Amino acid sequence: MPDAFGAALLIARKDLTIEFRTRTAFFSAVVFALLAIVIFFFAWDPTAVAASDLAPGVLWVIFTFAGLLGLHRSFGVELEDRALDGLLGAPIPRHAIYLGKAMANLVFVLAIEVIAVPAVALFYDMPLGGFAGAAALAAVMILAAIGLVAVGTLFAAMSVNTRLGELLLPMLSLPFFVPIVVPAAQTTARLLLGRPVIESVGWLKILLAFDLVFVAACTLAFPYTIED
Amino acid sequence: MRASAATPAPRVAPPTFDWLFIVAVLAVIATFIRAIFFTPMDALQGPAQKIYYVHPPSAWVAFLAFGIVAVASIGYLWMKDVRLDRLAESSAEVGVVFTTITLITGSLWGKPIWGTWWTWDARLTSTLFLWFIYVGYLILRGAVEDRAMRARYSAVLGILGSLLIPFIHLSVYLFRTLHPMPIIGKPSKPSLPNDMLITFLMAFCSFTLLYLALLRARYRLASDEALLEAEDGR
Numbered sequence: 001m002p003d004a005f006g007a008a009l010l011i012a013r014k015d016l017t018i019e020f021r022t023r024t025a026f027f028s029a030v031v032f033a034l035l036a037i038v039i040f041f042f043a044w045d046p047t048a049v050a051a052s053d054l055a056p057g058v059l060w061v062i063f064t065f066a067g068l069l070g071l072h073r074s075f076g077v078e079l080e081d082r083a084l085d086g087l088l089g090a091p092i093p094r095h096a097i098y099l100g101k102a103m104a105n106l107v108f109v110l111a112i113e114v115i116a117v118p119a120v121a122l123f124y125d126m127p128l129g130g131f132a133g134a135a136a137l138a139a140v141m142i143l144a145a146i147g148l149v150a151v152g153t154l155f156a157a158m159s160v161n162t163r164l165g166e167l168l169l170p171m172l173s174l175p176f177f178v179p180i181v182v183p184a185a186q187t188t189a190r191l192l193l194g195r196p197v198i199e200s201v202g203w204l205k206i207l208l209a210f211d212l213v214f215v216a217a218c219t220l221a222f223p224y225t226i227e228d
Numbered sequence: 229m230r231a232s233a234a235t236p237a238p239r240v241a242p243p244t245f246d247w248l249f250i251v252a253v254l255a256v257i258a259t260f261i262r263a264i265f266f267t268p269m270d271a272l273q274g275p276a277q278k279i280y281y282v283h284p285p286s287a288w289v290a291f292l293a294f295g296i297v298a299v300a301s302i303g304y305l306w307m308k309d310v311r312l313d314r315l316a317e318s319s320a321e322v323g324v325v326f327t328t329i330t331l332i333t334g335s336l337w338g339k340p341i342w343g344t345w346w347t348w349d350a351r352l353t354s355t356l357f358l359w360f361i362y363v364g365y366l367i368l369r370g371a372v373e374d375r376a377m378r379a380r381y382s383a384v385l386g387i388l389g390s391l392l393i394p395f396i397h398l399s400v401y402l403f404r405t406l407h408p409m410p411i412i413g414k415p416s417k418p419s420l421p422n423d424m425l426i427t428f429l430m431a432f433c434s435f436t437l438l439y440l441a442l443l444r445a446r447y448r449l450a451s452d453e454a455l456l457e458a459e460d461g462r
Contacts, residue, residue: 171367172364172368175396224384
């Protein structure tokens with residue numbers, strides 16, 4: 001019997017293997033992100049607002065929605081042949097299932113970010129703010145992705161069992177993404193303009209606190225969502 | 229021998245006289261009469277200032293209601309007592325009503341005083357998200373068929389929602405706030421004249437009473453529903 005963390009890694013690897021072999025969710029999320037980046041551009045008057053001013057907001061709105069596509073799949077894939085029962089029957093702690101699912105989702109969301117950031121930089125003429133700026137931006141991306149995935153994985157486990165299914169996931173998750181998207185977009189905007197990192201420390205603290213509180217709370221709450 | 233099927237006995241107790249609700253409504257009416265006729269008009273804001281007797285008490289009740297949702301949710305996950313789940317459900321529903329009142333009355337006051345129906349001020353934005361969280365909570369309840377699962381899911385959301393509120397407030401606070409600062413709960417002396425202060429406190433008490441009355445009525449409805457469902461399931 002593997003320990004909790006080993007079991008979580010095993011589940012993450014299983015999910016990523018399924019995703020790597022089918023690539024359905026990832027491709028649809030990436031194509032969605034690219035489409036949204038292009039469509040967003042036409043929602044503003046480019047003579048009034050510079051494209052580079054829009055970039056941080058566009059980036060974060062798109063991550064959020066593209067992330068939701070992957071999150072929903074993470075438990076949807078367990079519905080077929082009642083595969084979730086197999087997981088629940090395994091001699092592993094319940095929170096290991098949550099951590100495994102969350103780790104797989106984290107890889108998924110970060111992979112979308114890796115593609116979406118250069119795309120936004122290209123289409124919106126976004127400066128990448130030198131090495132320090134890029135490193136700080138990467139830290140923001142990772143912190144934001146952790147918070148997004150912590151809450152999203154829990155709500156995905158819940159919404160998959162409801163009558164509304166995937167419709168419920170954004171409705172439950174989006175209010176929880178506010179304290180992620182606001183600091184992330186603010187920090188991104190400052191870093192891309194080449195402002196010193198110290199200006200963004202307050203926002204980064206909010207992100208870090210959100211991650212700590214919600215990773216802990218969601219790990220504790222998860223067993224209640226799959227109890228039988 | 230079989231009982232006649234034509235006249236089934238009433239399955240839930242017939243509605244009784246809800247004295248608490250009557251008292252609460254009378255208290256609110258009394259507060260409003262005092263607010264409109266016997267409390268001096270504000271020199272600067274004029275009639276718009278009368279919102280003090282509706283808007284802050286509604287906001288207080290909304291927070292109280294969602295606090296009770298959180299406490300009842302923790303209690304439910306701990307003790308698995310269905311009564312706590314009903315309490316959380318009832319309190320959330322009443323809380324959404326008072327949050328709606330808070331948003332609408334605030335908007336009505338904002339037009340003459342700030343010159344706009346809506347502004348992205350920290351408190352307005354937080355209240356709007358509060359509304360979204362608990363409307364989501366009620367939608368979640370409606371979307372789960374299984375009773376035990378519904379109770380567990382909504383308890384999880386009830387707890388996470390209460391953890392989220394400070395984060396939302398913190399993250400929108402940095403947009404600087406236009407909202408009037410607290411009048412009573414501040415370190416120095418309350419800044420309302422006595423006449424107004426008494427009406428203000430009366431409004432808080434009568435609104436709290438109204439909340440308790442509505443909560444009790446809604447809780448009874450939930451109990452009756454559970455009773456009927458249990459009988460039908462037999």
